[in-house]
Amino acid sequence: MKDELKELRNKIDAVDEGILGLLEERGQLTRKVGEVKSKKGLNVYDPVREQEILNRLTAKTNLPAEFVRNLFKEIIEFCRLDEKNKTAHASSTPKTASQTKAARRVAVLGPQGTFSESAAKLLYPKSNLEFQKDISEVFSFAEDGKGAGVVALENSLEGSVPKNMDALLTHKVYITGELTLDIRMCLMARKDAKKIEAILSHPHALAQCGDYLKKHYPNAKIQPTDSTTAAAKEAGKHNNWAAIAPMVAAKTYGLKILDENIQDDVSQTRFITIDNKPTIxxxxxxxxxxxxxxxxxxxxxxxxxxxxxxxxxxxxxxxxxxxxxxxxxxxxxxxxxxxxxxxxxxxxxxxxxxxxxxxxxx
Known part of the structure; x- marks a missing residue:
């Protein structure tokens, strides 16, 4: 029995190592794709191509489609960021603020646990983030030369973020980089929650999960908040309230995940970096x-x-x-x-x- 178990585990180890090798090979290929795109002046991110990959793979397997889709979204996003960073280092043109990894002050809309925070950590992995109470403070931070800012500009389901678009008009800042982030919403509540009476979140998040809420919580009171994590923080104060927020917010505020990936459709948000100096x-x-x-x-x-x-x-x-x-x-x-x-x-x-x-x- 022990020999049989050991043999099976050895085979699993071999499969795992094979998967790692294939992932490394995929990364090398995407970097080459990035080099070709850079020479031709093409954008790194191609949402149509990405959707084609996900559709093709989910159609070719007997594994659950949602599992395959989420798995390859993670792989594709990692390869895309790696492709972008390697291409930026290889290029002789000036780097954007988002492509350089130098540590600097970076402002994002607080509190902790927002999608903006996740985007900022990917764009500025070596920087300490400074959380602002209002989006206008993020723009003022960049305009005053204190550092960079990271803000959401548009979502694939809900369109542009009006307040942030207006701020681009009124503040003397420049867009210096961008990142497209897959948005995966989670429903969370206190660990002692039983019957959910109210659900809180940012208006965009509530809209993105509208069909889910109507189906599963038709009688719950829907309450908009300034941000998804402000909703998580507030839900933690009431045992029958829930919040729609990023998964990281549950850990930050000690909440229990009730359901994952509750958005009605594939959702992506485009984030931009802003600064008071232009780039090329x-x-x-x-x-x-x-x-x-x-x-x-x-x-x-x-x-x-x-x-x-x-x-x-x-x-x-x-x-x-x-x-x-x-x-x-x-x-x-x-x-x-x-x-x-x-x-x-x-x-x-x-x-x-x-x-x-x-x-x-x-």
């Missing part, structure tokens, strides 16, 4: 308002099309200055264009606007 990179973000004339937007977009420029985001919002005037937020990848050619393009765009601000290249 492949992607550029701008915002502008247009002159009041026929075909104004069509003409501006044509300036990018003529240069074969890939627009990765375009969004309009009321300018709040006058009725009918809209602010346009636009991201684009410069591709083969030189920095000088990009600046000439931006000058051409600027001539067609009544307000223009370059948010940063990174």
């Amino acid at each position: 990179g492949n992607k550029t973000s701008i915002l502008f308002t247009l002159k009041d004339k026929a075909g104004a937007l069509h003409h501006v977009l044509g300036l990018f099309s003529d240069k074969n420029i890939n627009l990765t985001k375009i969004e309009s919002r009321p300018s709040r200055r006058r009725l009918g005037e809209y602010l346009f937020f636009l991201d684009f990848e410069k591709g083969p264009l030189t920095t000088k050619e990009v600046e000439a393009l931006l000058e051409a765009v600027k001539s067609e606007t009544t307000f223009f601000k370059k948010l940063g290249s990174y």
